[in-house]
Amino acid sequence: MCLPVLPASSFRQRTAGLCPKPLLQSSSDPKEESVLYSNRAACHLKDGNCRDCIKDCTSALALVPFSIKPLLRRASAYEALEKYPMAYVDYKTVLQIDNSVTSALEGINRMTRALMDSLGPEWRLKLPSIPLVPVSAQKRWNSLPSENHKEKAKSKSKETTATKNRVPSAGDVEKAKVLKEEGNELVKKGNHKKAIEKYSESLLCSNLESATYSNRALCYLVLKQYTEAVKDCTEALKLDGKNVKAFYRRAQAHKALKDYKSSFADISNLLQIEPRNGPAQKLWQEVKQNLH
Numbered sequence: 551m552c553l554p555v556l557p558a559s560s561f562r563q564r565t566a567g568l569c570p571k572p573l574l575q576s577s578s579d580p581k582e583e584s585v586l587y588s589n590r591a592a593c594h595l596k597d598g599n600c601r602d603c604i605k606d607c608t609s610a611l612a613l614v615p616f617s618i619k620p621l622l623r624r625a626s627a628y629e630a631l632e633k634y635p636m637a638y639v640d641y642k643t644v645l646q647i648d649n650s651v652t653s654a655l656e657g658i659n660r661m662t663r664a665l666m667d668s669l670g671p672e673w674r675l676k677l678p679s680i681p682l683v684p685v686s687a688q689k690r691w692n693s694l695p696s697e698n699h700k701e702k703a704k705s706k707s708k709e710t711t712a713t714k715n716r717v718p719s720a721g722d723v724e725k726a727k728v729l730k731e732e733g734n735e736l737v738k739k740g741n742h743k744k745a746i747e748k749y750s751e752s753l754l755c756s757n758l759e760s761a762t763y764s765n766r767a768l769c770y771l772v773l774k775q776y777t778e779a780v781k782d783c784t785e786a787l788k789l790d791g792k793n794v795k796a797f798y799r800r801a802q803a804h805k806a807l808k809d810y811k812s813s814f815a816d817i818s819n820l821l822q823i824e825p826r827n828g829p830a831q832k833l834w835q836e837v838k839q840n841l842h
C-alpha cells in the first residue's frame with residue numbers, strides 16, 4: 551500500500567491516472583515533491599511497471615539526491631528488468647549511506663552472484679561508476695529519529711540470523727573465497743573500510759570460514775571499532791577454536807576496551823596453542839601489569 555504524505559484528496563488530485571507529468575508543478579518544496587515521486591514509484595513497482603518506477607525514482611533523486619527509498623525502489627526495478635549492473639550501483643550507493651540496510655545487503659549479494667555468472671571474474675571492471683555519497687547525506691541519515699536506528703538494529707539482527715541459517719552451495723563458497731581475497735588485497739593497500747565491505751559480502755555468500763571473520767576483525771581494530779572486533783573474533787573461534795589470530799585480535803580489542811581479565815584469558819589460551827608466539831608473550835606481559 552502506498553501511503554501519501556499529503557492529505558488523500560490532495561494526493562489523488564496530483565497523481566490522478568499516475569500520469570507522467572510533474573506531481574507538484576507549483577510546489578516550492580522539493581522534499582515534498584520527491585516523496586510523492588517515490589511513493590508513486592512504489593505503486594508502479596507493486597504493479598510490475600518497472601520502467602515508470604525507474605522514471606519516478608530518478609525524478610525523486612533529482613530533487614533530493616541520495617534518498618534511500620527511491621534508491622532501493624529503483625534498484626528493485628532494475629533487478630526485475632535484469633539490469634544487474636544498474637541495480638548493483640543503486641544498492642551499493644545505499645550501503646554508502648547506511649551499511650546496515652538489510653534489503654541493500656541482500657541485493658548486493660544477489661547482484662554479485664548474477665554479475666559473476668554473467669560477466670565473469672572481471673565483472674567489476676564492467677560496472678557503471680558508483681557515485682560517491684557526500685558526508686552531508688550520511689549525516690542526514692544518521693540524524694534521523696531514534697525509531698529509525700531501532701529499526702536498523704532490528705533489520706541487521708534479522709539479516710545476521712538469515713545468513714547464519716542458510717546453507718551455502720559450492721558456488722557460494724567459491725564466490726566467498728574470491729571476495730575474501732579481494733578484501734585481503736584491500737587490507738594490503740591500507741583500505742580497511744573497503745575491505746570490511748568485501749569481507750561482509752563474502753560472509754553473505756558463505757559464513758563458514760573462520761579467517762574471514764578474523765580478517766574483518768583486524769580491520770575493525772585498525773578503525774578502533776573494538777566491540778565489532780570482539781564479535782567477529784568470537785564468531786571466528788566458534789568455527790575454529792584454534793584460530794590464533796582471532797585470540798590475539800580479541801585480546802587486543804578487550805585490552806582497548808579495558809577488559810583486562812578477558813584479554814588475559816584470550817592471550818593465555820593463545821599461548822597454550824603457540825607457547826613461543828612473541829607478540830602474544832609481549833601482550834601477555836602488558837595485560838598482566840594492568841591486572842595488578
